[in-house]
Amino acid sequence: MNQVVIQVENLNKSYPTSAGLFPALKDVKLTINSGEFVAIMGQSGSGKSTFMNILGCLDSATEGRYVLDGRSVAELNKDELALLRNRTIGFVFQGFNLLQRMSLLENVALPLIYCGVAHHKRQQRALEMLTKVGLESKANSLPNQISGGQQQRVAIARALVNQPRLILADEPTGNLDSHTSEEVMQLFESLNRDGITIVLVTHEPDIARYAKRQVRFLDGCIVSDQATQHAEVNT
Amino acid sequence: MMLIMLGEAWRAMGANRLRTLLTMLGMVIGVGAVVLMMAVGQGAQYAIKQTIAAMGSNLFVLLSGSSTAGGVRSGGGGNLTLTASDAEAIAELPGVQAVAPIHPGSAQIVYGPNNWNTSIIGSTPSYLDARSWPISTGAAFTNSDVRSATRVALIGKTAAQNLFGDDDPVGKTIRIRQSPFVILGTLAAKGQGMDGRDQDDTIIIPLTTAQRKVFGSQVPGSVRMVMVQTTTQEIMPIVEKSMTELLRQRHRIRDGMDNDFSLRNLTAAADSAEESTRVMSMLLGAIASVSLLVGGIGIMNIMLVSVTERTREIGIRMAIGARQKDILMQFLLEAIVISVLGCLIGLLLGIGSALLTESLTGTVVIISANSILVAFSVAATVGIFFGYYPARKAAQLDPIEALRYQ
Numbered sequence: 173m174n175q176v177v178i179q180v181e182n183l184n185k186s187y188p189t190s191a192g193l194f195p196a197l198k199d200v201k202l203t204i205n206s207g208e209f210v211a212i213m214g215q216s217g218s219g220k221s222t223f224m225n226i227l228g229c230l231d232s233a234t235e236g237r238y239v240l241d242g243r244s245v246a247e248l249n250k251d252e253l254a255l256l257r258n259r260t261i262g263f264v265f266q267g268f269n270l271l272q273r274m275s276l277l278e279n280v281a282l283p284l285i286y287c288g289v290a291h292h293k294r295q296q297r298a299l300e301m302l303t304k305v306g307l308e309s310k311a312n313s314l315p316n317q318i319s320g321g322q323q324q325r326v327a328i329a330r331a332l333v334n335q336p337r338l339i340l341a342d343e344p345t346g347n348l349d350s351h352t353s354e355e356v357m358q359l360f361e362s363l364n365r366d367g368i369t370i371v372l373v374t375h376e377p378d379i380a381r382y383a384k385r386q387v388r389f390l391d392g393c394i395v396s397d398q399a400t401q402h403a404e405v406n407t
Numbered sequence: 408m409m410l411i412m413l414g415e416a417w418r419a420m421g422a423n424r425l426r427t428l429l430t431m432l433g434m435v436i437g438v439g440a441v442v443l444m445m446a447v448g449q450g451a452q453y454a455i456k457q458t459i460a461a462m463g464s465n466l467f468v469l470l471s472g473s474s475t476a477g478g479v480r481s482g483g484g485g486n487l488t489l490t491a492s493d494a495e496a497i498a499e500l501p502g503v504q505a506v507a508p509i510h511p512g513s514a515q516i517v518y519g520p521n522n523w524n525t526s527i528i529g530s531t532p533s534y535l536d537a538r539s540w541p542i543s544t545g546a547a548f549t550n551s552d553v554r555s556a557t558r559v560a561l562i563g564k565t566a567a568q569n570l571f572g573d574d575d576p577v578g579k580t581i582r583i584r585q586s587p588f589v590i591l592g593t594l595a596a597k598g599q600g601m602d603g604r605d606q607d608d609t610i611i612i613p614l615t616t617a618q619r620k621v622f623g624s625q626v627p628g629s630v631r632m633v634m635v636q637t638t639t640q641e642i643m644p645i646v647e648k649s650m651t652e653l654l655r656q657r658h659r660i661r662d663g664m665d666n667d668f669s670l671r672n673l674t675a676a677a678d679s680a681e682e683s684t685r686v687m688s689m690l691l692g693a694i695a696s697v698s699l700l701v702g703g704i705g706i707m708n709i710m711l712v713s714v715t716e717r718t719r720e721i722g723i724r725m726a727i728g729a730r731q732k733d734i735l736m737q738f739l740l741e742a743i744v745i746s747v748l749g750c751l752i753g754l755l756l757g758i759g760s761a762l763l764t765e766s767l768t769g770t771v772v773i774i775s776a777n778s779i780l781v782a783f784s785v786a787a788t789v790g791i792f793f794g795y796y797p798a799r800k801a802a803q804l805d806p807i808e809a810l811r812y813q
């Protein structure tokens with residue numbers, strides 16, 4: 173196993189706008205090791221979501237180097253990127269992003285379709301994951317029949333189903349109340365204890381508190397990078 | 408993999424049933440129209456072929472030339488230049504299957520209290536072969552009847568009905584111009600000819616009997632026309648040439664002088680009739696194909712709407728690891744399933760309406776495996792062709808844009 177999961181050097185990203193190029197990320201440099209639990213913080217427009225999309229291989233940087241699990245992402249073609257998203261990364265979104273037509277079990281099993289796992293094996297693995305997030309009894313329900321917190325747990329199960337090294341969560345508690353947020357974060361904590369690297373984007377200090385390391389963005393630059401100090405939260 | 412995707416396509420179609428059904432309807436009507444039109448067209452072609460076969464196939468008709476007497480020109484056959492021995496000579500030519508010298512006329516026929524005016528054909532037994540005309544009951548007269556000019560006759564269905572009603576004519580004696588004729592057999596029904604005349608309203612007697620005892624002839628042994636059947640259609644031009652040469656030689660016509668006979672190819676007229684029905688049925692098929700095309704455009708339209716509607720779903724699928732070709736296959740398969748299902752329903756509809764047309768109007772329809780195959784493969788092609796563009800559009804979406812789509 174590679175010790176370094178994410179290595180980003182001199183990453184730049186700019187968007188063309190009517191007023192010329194807008195720099196969303198400026199010379200970002202970050203290394204995340206296996207087993208870390210990192211919260212990426214910052215106000216909206218600070219570049220944290222853009223950074224997250226690049227980490228998730230959904231977007232590409234304008235400049236700079238991004239090595240994910242030992243592979244330089246800029247050199248990969250679209251199919252190889254899809255494979256990375258399928259095998260190495262698990263995504264959790266703010267809006268859950270479950271497919272409404274499908275049962276929870278089928279939603280969780282969906283990533284397995286794209287790496288050619290047989291039907292029986294898919295069902296079995298998906299059910300295991302649903303059990304892990306405590307929703308095995310609702311396997312055949314549809315997403316709109318369960319609560320938001322439960323939907324997010326299904327989304328986490330889906331992210332886990334292919335046993336990724338890395339989970340990327342973009343504001344996973346943004347649509348949840350504080351109680352269910354806590355449940356979801358505790359789930360992330362326990363996954364981290366099992367050795368999965370977690371990178372989480374949030375603007376809420378209460379949520380960032382669960383992470384072991386906090387990285388703060390401002391105007392496209394990293395302005396602070398430190399271990400979580402629990403005393404600080406209490407004051 | 409394919410099965411999963413088929414399952415997904417099925418589910419996506421089920422999510423909006425009415426829309427799927429309406430999209431399919433375009434294909435259903437298109438395929439149905441193609442199948443029906445082709446069935447009707449091929450039926451018409453078959454009917455024409457039957458008529459041609461009834462007339463006899465690969466036929467030439469030799470007519471005696473016209474005569475000019477005191478400035479008055481008779482029509483074709485007025486000058487009886489052809490003889491039965493010409494016919495015998497032609498029979499020796501290679502490629503000739505049957506030769507029938509014909510001496511026609513018409514007369515009043517009497518049986519008991521009934522009488523009927525009908526056409527009388529004096530010929531030889533090979534006349535029946537040349538015209539592919541089977542005997543229905545009794546038997547045909549033979550060459551020995553022709554040699555000895557016996558008074559025997561074969562009677563067509565219409566003439567028999569008018570003279571005998573429902574009685575069996577075989578063995579009965581009729582009178583033609585006061586002479587008694589024994590009916591040996593009845594001819595099978597042949598129906599209407601190419602010119603609309605009832606071919607069954609006729610009586611056939613031996614050639615020599617017609618020449619010597621019924622109509623007489625100015626030139627002994629002469630005949631009005633000779634029917635010649637060749638073995639195959641391909642050989643007809645060769646036979647035509649050798650026949651012309653033979654007759655010119657026999658009639659002692661010098662180079663540069665006109666023939667004293669004329670030669671007609673009956674099959675040519677029939678061929679052109681067949682050709683025109685073929686063109687008509689192709690035209691029908693082409694018009695029906697337009698509706699198939701319209702159906703295909705309908706599929707493309709709906710698939711484009713579907714891709715837009717499911718942009719977010721596409722984004723999610725891409726984020727969890729779907730490759731471009733997975734997305735492409737998903738939407739392409741959906742289009743194919745819609746068009747193939749529509750095609751199957753269209754086939755049933757087309758066959759059903761073709762059979763209904765047949766039973767209601769009595770028109771002959773022919774549903775060939777070929778037309779079904781054509782309709783089916785065209786429909787599948789339409790599905791792939793019109794499904795490809797929307798599917799490609801889906802596959803090339805930017806995952807981030809797609810995920811942001813509301």
